[in-house]
Amino acid sequence: MTATLPQASELDALITDTVARNAGQVDSAGEFPEENIAALGRAGFLGLTSAADVGGGQGMRAAAEVIERLAAECGSTAMVLLMHYAGTAVIEAHGPADVRRAIAAGNHLTTLAFSEFGSRSHFWAPLGTATADGDRVRLDARKSWVTSAAHADSYVWSSLPLSGAEGMSLWLVPSGLPGLEVSGGFDGLGLRGNGSRPMTADGVTVSPDVLLGADGAGLDVALTVALPWFLVLNAAFCLGLAESAVAEASRHLTATTLQHTGAALRDAPVARRDLAVLRIRTDSLRAFLGDTLTALETGREDATLRVLEVKALAGETAADVTDGAMRLCGGSAFRKELGLERRFRDSRAARVMAPTTDALHDFVGRVTTGLPLLDEANR
Template sequence: MTASVDSVQSRTEVLTRLTPVIEDVIRPRAGTVDRDGAFPREGVDALAAAGLLGLASATEVGGGAQGVRVVADVIERLAAECGSTAMVVLMHYAATAVVEAHGPREVRTAIAAGRHLTTLAFSEFGSRSHFWSPTGSATTSGDDAVRLDARKSWVTSADEADSYVWSSLPLTPGAGPMTLWLVPADSAGLRVAGDFDGLGLRGNGSRPMTADGVVLPADAMLGTDGAGLDIALGAVLPWFLVLNAAFCLGLADSAVAEAGRHLTGTTLTHTGAALRDAPVARRDFAQLTIRTHALRAFLGDTLTALETGRDDATLRVLQVKALAGETVADVTDGAMRLCGGSAFRKELGLERRFRDSRAARVMAPTTDALHDFVGRVATGLPLLDEGNR
């Protein structure tokens, strides 16, 4: 599908606003964010000031009304510079998809204006990466009030976001497998329950959180009771999986670019030859380039499938994160080997990209789960067993 003139202009305008934020704020701080495990507050604030946190919000509340293709471009470019910042913004956009569809106007307006950072809070200690099987409870608490109790295992931007799109068991038993809530960050009984000192994405603030008797008004429910899984599959999952693929593409593409600079700019003193003059090095670099270009093509086809309502859109969405997770792991590993001992130095940024890329395989839905989903859809089975719905 050929992009319209308006969409090209919108994309160009968005990327024009993004470039100085990357060059002036995000890129210079990426190493420090990683080294210190520091939440990238300066970068997030700069993105907000540039009007980029409201890209996915509707024009009626002052947002950019951009579709997933333009937003994926933003995530790709952020990931190329700072994986932690990219993941924070990715989760914000995924949660915004729910808030846009079911949230209160005042929160939608605040998101559009860049005054409100939101995120998803799905994974739990009891169900781990099986986000479709929450164990946290929601119970009636007096007139028009609800009590939430849960132990969330990983929440990006924990204690940094202004709200959490929160999953629980349904309020009414049997209503459905899951209900979603919009939980304000200042809710009494909501707290961060641990630190994060991870291998990669060290600044994305992904920490466990608990709700211990968090009381909310009943209208904090997003959608209807028990409909949370359908909302997650219909509104969240396409954005989440596609943006994760864009995240992986940004990491892979930047790793290949860094490897290319190393091969062309490094000369062996005893022979006078550049590293690129060795046929084996050129072959290995070509393989990394081909893998990355193949991922870009597949992501582009997935976006087209979504935009045109193609019959295979659901299958493509499920496939793209699985493909991206494996591709970025292999490409960053290959770039490390190709650059040898130099890749272990912090200043190249390759080892940071290598570490950041490991998250894609294990972030729910994991690569293994996605392979099962793809197999089910491709053979005519429902995405999930009826017991999980």
């Protein structure tokens, strides 16, 4: 199959005509960005990272650019697509051909369903169970946060293995199955339209064929396939927020004049200095993200370390840069129409989204000192 890949100009038009237009409403009402996601599907962006044999053909670098551009305008839309790309990576590695083709065609939205109430942000420690039920498999779980809950067509779902009480297995769970329920709403500080809601599986039965990889091998799949996509694209998400905040602060300092003196805000050396700090922090993140992608693309020895570092760096950078931009823009930043306070709120998610910044710092410390990423007790 010949891949028909979306062009940068299509993304420009989609962002201008649809994503940016809907961003305020998505945030204020906490609405899932249905129109935005449908437009991304029609334009080929849901299938961007699918394999070439089913109609995709782009890699993580192209996906990072798309996520960055979307995050600058609508964090909720960017997060939905980010989780879709992470789920798609697992499905491309282990999923069925019909779902792979549907994703490539832009007709299928997927997501990860890892975090659980009992283990919280420790996504590597599922408590949900998978048990044999005749020729079917029964899934029972209480997932704490699932992006695109009730909107995704499938969920890359984690559980304890069929074969024992330790480890992880992954399943491709279709939406709409009896016993699969969205059990709560989401009224969050930021990313208000990303549809991140609790879900429960109460006696959900699936075919054994929907197992993604071998039974009990899910943790390795999560760490080696899903996690790099998730962490790197989170960094791109944070970069988009930081870039948009710096751009807004620069416009404000340039366009705003003190009428009693005739001076623009940019004429004050302290304001220029503070803006320069934000510019340097953002450019540093861009350089680190680019180096991380190069490390992955070339199989560099430090690729795993870079992947673990990049989201930790990005989450703190986005939080600090959006905070600094808010201070530079003063009272104007508190107006909803500027969009800066929305980016400030959206930027807070990266710190607490599993693996959290604290967890990543521990992982980096473990790798740096030669320890395994996870204690055996946590595997």
